[in-house]
Amino acid sequence: SMAIMQLLPPQTSEIDPASELRFDGRDLLKLSPAELRRLRGKDIAMIFQEPMSSLNPVFSVGEQIVETLTLHAGLSRSAAWKRAVELLREVGLPEPEKRIKAYPHELSGGQQQRVMIAIAIACEPKLLIADEPTTALDVTIQK
Template sequence: MSQTLTEKKTLLHVKNLKTHYFTEEGVVPAVDGVDFKIKKGETLAIVGESGSGKSQTSLSIMRLIPSPPGKIVDGEINYDGENLLEKSDNEMRKIRGNKISMIFQEPMTSLNPVFRVGDQISESLILHQGLNAKEALEQSIKLLKLVGIPEAERRVHAFPHELSGGMRQRVMIAIALACNPELLIADEPTTALDVTIQNQILELMKDLKTKLDTSIMLITHDLGVVAEMADRVVVMYSGQIVEQADVYTIFENPRHPYTEGLLKSMPTPEKKQGKLYAIEGVVPNPLHLPLGCRFAPRCEYATELCHREMPETIKISDEEEVRCWKYTNRWEA
């Protein structure tokens, strides 16, 4: 009998992760005390507006924060029981691509324009799997077929500019999957693609997850993609997690006012008439963060307490938590 997600082992456990950028204007807390887990075979979606810290969290896990000006200043990134922050650069190079792979959001800038796509896939296979050039090319063709690229024997010799956006994204997925990673981090993998290609890429990722039992950390601002792909959801705002729960709970019973706002702003067939809902205001300037709850200046429920003090994270159940004063005994509506 197959294991349920609750029974499966934790593959990644991020604890109190803090990643700061040290600029001339001051310190930017891009990731500010983030905690979450990803289990084997699970898809965890991380959602939030631009500037919420989603991509910085993924780059921190990969240890790809540009230094200077960025630095991981606190926390743990435990992968398969070992803290990645204690690994040397050489050890991390062996983990990247081999154990944890990442698909970046813009394939045209992530692929090297002067190398054929087959060479770019082969590089990882030669480096991590010890294949020779001929074996790596054969495996590259298999991977292109796996990600649904037609005429793979011919296209393995193509340059990135000779392929469409959807095909380039499939090549990026092929590179990410070359060494059968246990964890695939996908940063906005469908942003630059049209809707039909988006659906094909998402179906491909679901299929690969089933075939290879890969865990996926999906970074997106698109709640439609979350509903389609995720088992659990982490909602980020201004460098912090404001809510996390299983995908059904997030959509049926959102607890944080920010999550409510994100869901209300989703287009649905019933909202054909009139303007879409939008959360008023903007994400705060990370150099001048509000004193209390970071969402308070935009929140319709905010009280004096919200503007004065930062709420703690409240554990609702084993799988559900929220950072909001509404769920404490200090709340007065």
């Protein structure tokens, strides 16, 4: 999944020059970094296995969702904030209006994972890559 998103460090990964990675009629391996960045988050999104290593501890979870929506969906800040609350509600985070202002360390592992899922589905991507997305969720929710 990291290879598809081209998130592996070039020093420790090698892609056979004959390889192709096709998505929506385009070879992802031939895209410029800017073109690939435009696809990530909007058309292709990923839910990482470990939310605490993916969420930025310096920003509230709301700011991190808003960033995705303003960059990739072109929403205004106020519209993105409103949509972020809706997304947190959609993924089952209790008290989304309150939790949106929380920092990652203030949430449980399961709540952090719900935030990661909210970020991943925010722009309604065509391809959603999930790396064990339910691992951090409690057993009842996993089912």
